Amino acid sequence: MKSFLGRIVAFASVAGSAAQISWVKGGDGSEAVCAGIDETCSDDSDVAECTRVSFGLCQSTGEPTTYLTQRVLGFALTQGTDSQYMTGIELLEPNPISSNGYLAYEKALVAGSGTFTSLHFSSGSWVGDNPETIGGYIGTASYLMQGGSISTDVNDFMIPVKAGVPETFVAGAFKFSLFGFTCGSAFSMPDGTTYVGIRTSLTLVTTSTQVVVTYNGDKSISTIGTSDVTLITVTMGDKIMELKFPQSYNVGDLLNGEASENNSKNIVKIKVAQVPSDPYSVYVDYLFAASDLQVADKYFVYDPTVTVQTAVSEAIMY
Secondary structure, three states: OOOOOOOOOOOOOOOOOOOEEEEEEEOOHOOOOOEEEEEEOOOOOOOHHHOOOOEEEEOOOOOOEEEEEEEEEEEEEEOOOOOOOOHEEEEEEEEEOOOOOEEEEEEEEEEEOOOOEEEEEEEEEEEEEEEOEEEEEEEEEEEEEEEEEEEEEEEEEOEEEEEEEEEEEEOOOEEEEEEEEEEOOOOOOOOOEEEEEEEEEEEEOOOOOOOOEEEEOEEEEOOOOOOOOOEEEEEEEEEEEEEEEOEEEEEEEOOOEOOOOOOOEEEEEEEEEEEEOOOEEEEEEEEEEHHHHHOOEEEEEEEEEEEEEEEHHHOOOO
16 A cells, blocks of 8 residues: 555545535636535543644545545643753643633634635634633634635734735635743743644545645655655645745734734744555644743744646656
């Protein structure tokens, strides 16, 4: 059986593929993007179930036949360098409070002058035994432009974050963010902590025999090693879907629950590894510098993007 990075010869089922996904279409034509969530998430669900987000190229039926499903699997404080981070790790457990919630979403959201509509959903978890004393929140938010366009420098979820240079999003644009903040009257980062890590997974779901996935243009899961990931490319015949990973993230102060404009940037470390016994899934680990999060009321936000386009280079066709 080929790995996630090889040509998919046959596909029967993968973990989570039986979920009841509610799909929403963004854009029109051959490069329209569909995004979906599992609306069955409940208060007694776990983080991985409720942070499941799927996205792919729409078909004429409106539902993609090839797509990626992302989940947030866990959070950790790590020690060592970015290439040694698994040698010293302290897992952060989601807080068991019944109101943790995990998931919220809005469809056909109209904002501003009403020149666009979008799908917005966010999910995450409080961490720590008592976040009022020592803890934090770590989550993800996703956005799909259903129609129209918008130019914005604000990312608005649990904390509205001024992101810097305005970006323009047109119909079919899909974006997701990873974010978190520290909290608690006695918050302190444990000595020796080098990174705050978020482990996610990406699962390929497809009925096609002509799908290829590569990393950083030409790497496989067996050759990328501990190099930082900047690009994941899914080639589907004459279409490619790209996940682009900028190498910096925003970090700053929270003031009365809102992000201050006095923020800065730091370098994110992104690593991938094959999920054991699952050739269709990979771990994607995001490492954020613990030096940025030493006290309470600090936040971080990271924003990858997803695009679909017609393949333009024979070099990526295998």
